[in-house]
Amino acid sequence: MAAQYSIEGSTAKGIAASVERGVAEGGLRPGDALPPVRRLADALGVSPGTVATAYKELRRRGLVVTRGRGGTVVAEVPSVASRRPPRVPEGLVDLAGGHPDPAFLPVLRPPAEFAPVQGSHRAAPRLAELEALTRDWFVRDGVPAEHVTFAHGALDCIARLLSTELRPGDAVAVEDP
Incomplete structure (x- = not known):
């Protein structure tokens, strides 16, 4: 464990948040070893199970890796970035x-005065005819069409997918526009 950063917390969530904060702020760097479960549990006055649960969550989120008898270390490319916006x-x-x-x-x-006009996307945001044509096109090409989501552009689609498929801390690769 890095000498300049002290892990704190009394719950698994608090301990995991403390490690995440240390990684985000640079107090814990890639390759830094975390203390063994029992030693950290003794230092914090919690059960070893609490620390083990925190480490398990950090592993699941890709912040740390466990090297068997080599201990638990901060991942080389942790999936958390600094929370401070760059200057x-x-x-x-x-x-x-x-x-x-x-x-x-x-x-x-x-x-x-503002009122939606006939044919405005505000009056009828979904075009049933276009959806039906698109579903038929998918079926002709062998693409399952029973569970299709229609979005208002690429950003809306990406936002919908990310909000339903990901959890905080998941890694995402995005093409640079």
């Missing part, structure tokens, strides 16, 4: 949040 140098615009710079947006005046 943006003077004169640059931070695009990481995906929000446009308001200075470049036109000033739009809303109409006096």
Whole structure:
């Protein structure tokens, strides 16, 4: 274990969060050894089972690896990143949040009254005819079509998939746009 970082917590969740915090903040680096389960349990005043559960969760999330008798160490490429946003140098615009710079947006005046118009995506966000044609096309190509999700663009689709298929801490590879 790195001498400068002290793991703390009284529950498995708290201990795991402490290790995760140490990795995210750089107090625990890849390859740093975590203390043996019994030694950490004694130091924290908890049962060895509590520490073992914390280590098991950290392994499941890819933060640590267990090397048998070699102990538990921080993974070479931990799946947690720093939670602090990077400092943006003077004169640059931070695009990481995906929000446009308001200075470049036109000033739009809303109409006096807003009401969805016939055929607007707000009035009928799903086009049944398009869904039916798409399902028929999938079936012709041998693609199962009984469980198809239609989304409003690629970002909506990605957000839906990530929110239903992933858990916090799961690793995701994304192509650089």
